[in-house]
Amino acid sequence: MAETxxxxxxxxxxxxxxxxxxxxLRHPNVSISALTADRKAGQQMKDVFPQFTGVDLPVLTTITEVDPHKLDVVFCALPHGTTQHVVADLMMQRPELKIVDLSADFRLENPEEYARWYGHAHEALDQQKEAVYGLTELYREKIKGTRLLANPGCHSGTSIIPMVPLLKAGIVDADNIVIDSKTGMSGAGRGASEGMLFSEVAEGTHAYGVGKHRHTSELDQEFSKAAGRPVFASFTPHLLPMIRGIYATIYLRTLGGAKPEDLHRVLADAYAGETFIQILPFGQVPQSRHVKGSNNCQLGVIADRMDGRAIVISTTDNLMKGASGQAVQNFNLMCGFDEATALAGPALFP
Amino acid sequence: MAETxxxxxxxxxxxxxxxxxxxxLRHPNVSISALTADRKAGQQMKDVFPQFTGVDLPVLTTITEVDPHKLDVVFCALPHGTTQHVVADLMMQRPELKIVDLSADFRLENPEEYARWYGHAHEALDQQKEAVYGLTELYREKIKGTRLLANPGCHSGTSIIPMVPLLKAGIVDADNIVIDSKTGMSGAGRGASEGMLFSEVAEGTHAYGVGKHRHTSELDQEFSKAAGRPVFASFTPHLLPMIRGIYATIYLRTLGGAKPEDLHRVLADAYAGETFIQILPFGQVPQSRHVKGSNNCQLGVIADRMDGRAIVISTTDNLMKGASGQAVQNFNLMCGFDEATALAGPALFP
Amino acid sequence: MAETxxxxxxxxxxxxxxxxxxxxLRHPNVSISALTADRKAGQQMKDVFPQFTGVDLPVLTTITEVDPHKLDVVFCALPHGTTQHVVADLMMQRPELKIVDLSADFRLENPEEYARWYGHAHEALDQQKEAVYGLTELYREKIKGTRLLANPGCHSGTSIIPMVPLLKAGIVDADNIVIDSKTGMSGAGRGASEGMLFSEVAEGTHAYGVGKHRHTSELDQEFSKAAGRPVFASFTPHLLPMIRGIYATIYLRTLGGAKPEDLHRVLADAYAGETFIQILPFGQVPQSRHVKGSNNCQLGVIADRMDGRAIVISTTDNLMKGASGQAVQNFNLMCGFDEATALAGPALFP
Amino acid sequence: MAETxxxxxxxxxxxxxxxxxxxxLRHPNVSISALTADRKAGQQMKDVFPQFTGVDLPVLTTITEVDPHKLDVVFCALPHGTTQHVVADLMMQRPELKIVDLSADFRLENPEEYARWYGHAHEALDQQKEAVYGLTELYREKIKGTRLLANPGCHSGTSIIPMVPLLKAGIVDADNIVIDSKTGMSGAGRGASEGMLFSEVAEGTHAYGVGKHRHTSELDQEFSKAAGRPVFASFTPHLLPMIRGIYATIYLRTLGGAKPEDLHRVLADAYAGETFIQILPFGQVPQSRHVKGSNNCQLGVIADRMDGRAIVISTTDNLMKGASGQAVQNFNLMCGFDEATALAGPALFP
Incomplete structure (x- = not known):
């Protein structure tokens, strides 16, 4: 592929x-050639996000104004449902294009599961077949060869990273997984709604999507593949009064006399050499702020007071490893660049 | 008892x-007669807490400067360990005194459990025998007659309220309880420490005391009593970037084909008529901000996507129903006042 | 007036x-007889604000569904512009009614000023003539006798309290007043807008309405009356990442060799005996959190390093002394109750 | 100079x-060769700041353990007072060393001013003479040639950037400058103190150092130089419940009939071509969050309702352009690197 x-x-x-x-903007091999925002078409990026004042960028346009033949890669950060039509069109118009999709539209391999969780039949089934689930550390080789990448959900990826090696190793009870996940408000997006106003969500917390959050479907898919049989974890997300961060506290029962230290060893082995996954020393508790603004995922394994139980904690930045950072990591692989290009570096803390 | x-x-x-x-200060039958703060003795309350500017209050003194014979009731808001000596002295000096203790010193009935969790032998065993655990809704009658009240821990009380009726009813699996609890920073107290600085804890979250938090011992005691056999729940507290609030997300398995709606019914029956406990309609998710600054506890029961599983959520203000509000509720009973005196009213929201 | x-x-x-x-709800002489919310008519208050779960309240209705003859007092918390029509109708339908209006509609005595600041002619001029500006400490006697009370704006009241006595005393330069005011987000109301989302306003600050905020018109009116000549202060409000609080930092030049201590004395004299205004010791800096949730206003006077300059700071809770608390204080006077009924007490801190 | x-x-x-x-860590020409922290010597950086887990760094040592002959550049991020001795020693031991000092010790050219503001005589007067005040955009040429750089205070730099060109142009009244500055909590540092606890500072604001904050001395020095005569602005800093950000609201009177638009033009001309200073369109209000985590300074000029008055707003990230980013910008110049190396890029928003 070309240098740029x-x-x-x-x-x-x-x-x-x-x-x-x-x-x-930090990536030495990228030229930003098109930016779309249907409802804000005609505006400059700096009008919508003043942090880009002084940066030379294309004006925002509608999707239909873009000529895909002038692009090599498209990142789709559109609402689910809409996305599958846009992607199908793009792939038909320009088959050479590589697409990194941040929506939920191509994450589920089984269209029936998609229909069940999203409430309508999938309408780009042919494209779906090509999609690769973009948890880089698990599917690196497949990702290198795909032209359609389905970037994981923020809650999903954060829990899949620790759980897949543990389930593959067969040392935790797959029927007894409880995941209590917490997220910052930016995961709720920029659409104006009463429930997301500062005065409504600061100084407090609450669960949402209890018992039925859509990211659960990704957990089912990946956990079941890892365990080799159906797995249906308990999963409850919570909104916290902070902007960024996913923090998953995972309650596990060990199998065959395995100790928490054994879980730690499995994770350390599975992710040895990974740039973006850090296994903290056994017993050390991660903090979401220590990955804020970075593409890192920090994992901790802690013993419970009772034998046979362990707590595994995984934390990411929902906009980075949970979304855009993960997307660029996949993009790097798809384009043959070093996987960490434009992504390496520690969190912005404090 | 006297009017004041x-x-x-x-x-x-x-x-x-x-x-x-x-x-x-809102209580019509209370005269504030002594305020102690050993390290700040000699200062006015308004120097320590400027919100009391303009309020006529006794100057802060050391404990030894107070004559307990001039008091009818003492609230002890002292560190654990210290408290047991202070309380023992007070009870010997002035047997008529009523004491509401907010520390952990008298919460555990079994001195061996105390020694195991707190790392040293209990040194006021005689007084311990008199202490009543002050979860008002569970022990109302005993509380009326005691002179030593052990006010529950903030995490403990918040989880005990929903769990005791469910365990008594025998409709949830006592061997499979996971409690993921979240708290605001005020629960960590006013002692200066790097880890509690604004810049360290805003914009992020983390678990603490994982697998071994001392409030777990209160859960063991009360859950086991309710179930009639030993119960050892999984319990992990988290610090959230908010000042006040406890939010316990409890993951349960039902027994004997019980449905989540049955759990809701048990709680609604158990707490019918209680001033400070509100059962939300089935499926409604509580928010900690809706009890902030109040003595209320709001409970929600939500179905999981899988049969046989349910999520129960309980939320309180850690300084109110989780500490001082609960303490005054007990005080009212102990003194023969209406239980809600100085306590009724909705949260400060927003 | 009747007991209730x-x-x-x-x-x-x-x-x-x-x-x-x-x-x-804390007021012993109030019966809540009607609650309106046009767009949420038919809902219960607890559906809109879950903190009222368990409280017995009338269902929300439209305004037209209310029979004003069954009311003694109406609090109007409606948008400006709309309010003047509602108030005019009410006063014609039921002349005995007392009205406490929290909107901006009746605050400006001069209709031309109203037209200039609000962009349209005032449409209830007759009623306007009766309105009394509801800064209780300044207009107590007039307030007792009115049936239409115009409750001050949150920024305005907070700055008027310290400035009026100083201007009356003639010891500060009326041509050189700079007011830098800060407010929590709840002042922006509950209407959903992108700019008020948590992710947009947490972790940052910005000025708004710079050079032209409408509350300036109230400052002009009251400052000019106090000084006996036109005064046009510089005033800039800022949004802070907190829910409640107004914090006005006022930069002054003294006249006639007056010292900052003299300003302090003027304020201490002016507000001696006031329940809700606390003058901190000279040099002590107020904090907005020490009035949060209370009807208090705390004032500080601090010397600058240069002779002839002083800093005066005033802080209130924008929903209390800045709006609803101030409104109830006025209501108490208008109904002949003790002014502090349902309002006394220190801040919720922390 | 060497490549690395x-x-x-x-x-x-x-x-x-x-x-x-x-x-x-992002800088291609830097090798991190020594890290000191006297009280935490012996620890790893990841123990002190877990965001550095997985990054290969030297262990923390005491200063005396470092051999300065193995260093080319030292960044001093030590407390004021201590620093002057450390710097004097370093410069004597190893004259070739370049030093970027982030403390206040070498910022004031006049030792008498230093003594007056810091309460003790300066004890490294010889070194002081060599120091260059490191506001890059003002002193670029001098900075290139110095071996001792005094990095500006966070409040100071943020206000000096807009004020110096305006004072040089002579279009604002130097005797009537009011600067109301706001900062996030990280400016208060990492030392544990009650007043900086989350529960003490969240949900509220307050001024500090009123009338006498030490950064004022830097304003006096730079403003007076720019105006060609003594200037003593009014300056009051405030602590806001956010981690990062300086936000200076500056109230000005124009001279000679100058309009706010003229001020805007002066600033646009002065900073044309600067990488890190962005002048927003006339009338647009900056927000501190739009520079968070970046080395940018965004400036706004807004008209007041009254002729002859203007509001100028300047915002930076206190840890970046207000401290460490500014320091690296100076370091780049001192070492002959491109000024923006490792620094370019927009804010982390949201």
Whole structure:
């Protein structure tokens, strides 16, 4: 592939869109060639996100104004449902295009599961078959060869990273997984709603999507593949009064006399050499702020007071490893660049 | 008892102390007669907490400067360990005194459990025998007759309220309880430490005391009593970037084909008529901000996507129903006042 | 007036409405007889504000459904512009009614000023003539006799309290007043807008309405009356990442060799005996959190390093002394109750 | 100078230290050769700041353990007072060393001013004479040639950037400058103190150092130089419940009939071509969050309702352009690197 790739960001006026841009501006092999935002077409990026004042960028346009033949890669940061039509069109118009999709549309391999969780039949089934689930550390080789990448959900990826090696190793009870996940508000997006106002969500917390959050479907898919049989974890997400961060506290029962230290060893082995996954020393508790603004995932394993129980904690930045950072990591692989290009570095803390 | 009781607050310069004062200033039958704060003795309350500017209050003194014979009731908001000596002395010096203790010193009935969790032998065993665990809704009658009240821990009380009726009813699996609890920072107290600085804890979250938090011992005691056999729940507390609030997300398995709706019914029946406990309609998710600044506990029961599983959520204000509000509720009973005196009213929201 | 007054709250689904209710529920002489919220008519208050779960309240209705003859007092917490028509109708239908208006509609005595600042002619001029500006400490006697009370704006009241005595005393330069005011987000109301989302406003600050905020018109009116000549202060409000609080930092030049200590004395004299205004010792800096949730205003006077300059700081809770608390204080006077009924007490801190 | 410079960070366990490290890890010409933290000597950086887990760094040592002959550049992020001795020693031991000092010790050219503001005589007067005040955009040429750089205070730099061109142009009244500055909590550092606890500072604001904050002395120095005569602005800093950000609202009177638009033009001309200073369109209000985590300074000029008055707003990230980013910008110049190396890029927003 060429030294410089021409990139389009579809849906640039949302938080994952602006975060993609923040990362890509550091990327030595990227030329930002198109930015779309249907409702804000005609505006400059700096009007929508003043942090880009002084940065030379294309004006925002509608999707239909973009000529995909002038692009090598498209990042889709559009709402689910809409996305599958946009992607199908793009792939038919320009088969050479590589697409990194941040929506939920191509994450589920089984269209029946998609229909069940999203409430309508999938309408781009042919394209779906090509999609690769973009948890880089698990599917690195497949990702290198795909032209359609389905970037994981923020809650999903954060829990899949620790759980897949543990389930593959067969040392935790797959029928007894409880995941209590917490997220910052930016995961709720930029659409104005009463429930997301500062005065409504600061100084308090609450669970949402209890017992039925859609990211659960990704957990089912990946956990079941790892365990080799159906797995249906308990999963409850919570909104916290902070902007960024996913923090999954996972309650496990060990099998065959395995100790918490054994879980730690499995994770350390599975992710040895990974740039973006850090296994903390056994017993050390991660903090979401220590990955804020970075593409890192920090994992901790802690013993419970009772034998046979362990707590595993995984934390990421929902806009980075949970969305745009993960997307660029996949993009790097798809384009033959070093996987960490434009992504390496520690959190912004404090 | 007399129309007006003379009250001393021991440890008035901490958050539970100032919160006691905030409540008691509204109480028509209370005269604030002594305020202690050993390290700040000689100062005015308004120097320590400027919100009391303009309020006529006794100057802060050391404990030894107080004559307990001039008091009818003492609220002890002192560190654990210290408290047991202070309480033993007070009870010997002035047997008629009523004591509401907000520390952990008298919460555990079994001194061996105390020694195991707190790392040293209990040194006021005689007094311990008299202590009543002050979860008002569970032990109302005993509380009326005691002179030593052990006020529950904030995490403990918040989880005990929903769990005791469910365990008594025998409709949830006592061997499979996971409690993921979240708290605001005020629960960590007013002692200066790097880890509690704004810049360290805003914009992020983390678990603490994982697998071994001391409030777990209160859960063991009360859950086991309710179930009639030993119960050892999984319990992990988290610090959230908010000042007040406890939010316990409880993951349960039902027994004997019980449905989540049955759990809701058990709780609604158990707490019918209670002033400070509100059962939300089935499926409604509580929010900690809706109890902030109030003595209320709001409970929600939500179905999981899988049969046989349910999520129960309980939320309180850690300084109110989780500490000082609960303490005054007990005080009211102990003194023969209406239980809700100085306590009724909705949250400060937003 | 009767022992119990029948109160209607018009616009009960906004923040000033819910705050009125929180206060009035504590009031021994109030019966909540009507609650309106046009767009949420038919809902229960607890559906709109779950903190009222368990409280017995009238269902929300439209304004037209209310029979004003069944009310003694109406609190109007409606948008400006709309309000003047509602008030005019009410006063014609039921002349005995007392009205406390929290909107901006009746605050400006000069209709031309109203037209200039609000962009349209005033349409209830007859009623305007009766309105009394409801800064209790300044207009107590007039307030007792009025049936139409115009409750001050939150920024305005907070700055008027310290400035009026100083201007009357003639010891500060009326041509050189700079007011840098800061407010929590609840002042922006509950209407959903992108700019008020948590992710947009947490972790940052910005000025708004710079050079032209409408509350300036109230400052002009009251400052000019106090000084006996036109005064046009510089005034810039800022949004801070907190829910409640107004914090006005006022930069002054003294006249005639007056010292900062003299300013302090003027304020101490002016507000001696006031329940809700506390003058901190000279040099002590107020903090907005020390009035949060209370009806208090705390004032500080601090010397600058240069002779002839002083800094005066005033802080209130924008929903209390800045809106609903101030409204109830006025209501108490208008109904002949003790001014502090349902309002006394220190801040919720921490 | 060599392709790679060997850098020591003295005081690496504070916030400016960790921020320096975050930036320098991206710098292609830097080798981190020494990290000191006297009280945490022997620990790893990841023990003190877990965001550095997985990054290969020297262990923390005491200053005396470092051999300055193995370093080319030292960043001093030590407390004021201490620093002057450390710097004097370093310069005597190793004259070739370049030093970027982030403390206040060498910022004031006049030792009498230093003594007056800091309460003790300066004890490194010889070195003081060599120091260059490191506001890059004002002193670029001098900075290139110095071996001792005095990095500006966070409040100071943020206000000096807009004020110096305006004062030089003579279009604002130098006797009538009011600067109301706001800062996030990270500016207060990492030392544990009650007043900086989350529960003490969240949900509220307050001024500090009123009338006498030490950064004022830097304003006096730079403003007076620019105006060609003594200037003593009014300056009051405030603590806001956010981690990062300086936001200076500056109230000005124009001279000679100058309009606010003229001020805007002066600033646009003065900073045309600067990488890190962005002049927003006339009338647009900056927000601190739009520079968070970046080295940018955004400036706005807004008209007041009254002729002859204007509001100028300047915002930076206190740890970046206000400290460590500014320091690296100076370091780049001192070492002959491109000024923006490791620093370019937009804010982390949201």
């Amino acid at each position: 790739v021409r990139v389009g960001v579809y849906g640039a006026s949302g938080y994952t869109g602006s975060e993609l841009l923040r990362i890509l | 009781v003379r009250v001393g607050v021991y440890g008035a310069s901490g958050y539970t102390g100032s919160e006691l004062l905030r409540i008691l | 007054v029948r109160v209607g709250v018009y616009g009960a689904s906004g923040y000033t409405g819910s705050e009125l209710l929180r206060i009035l | 410079v060997r850098v020591g960070v003295y005081g690496a366990s504070g916030y400016t230290g960790s921020e320096l490290l975050r930036i320098l």
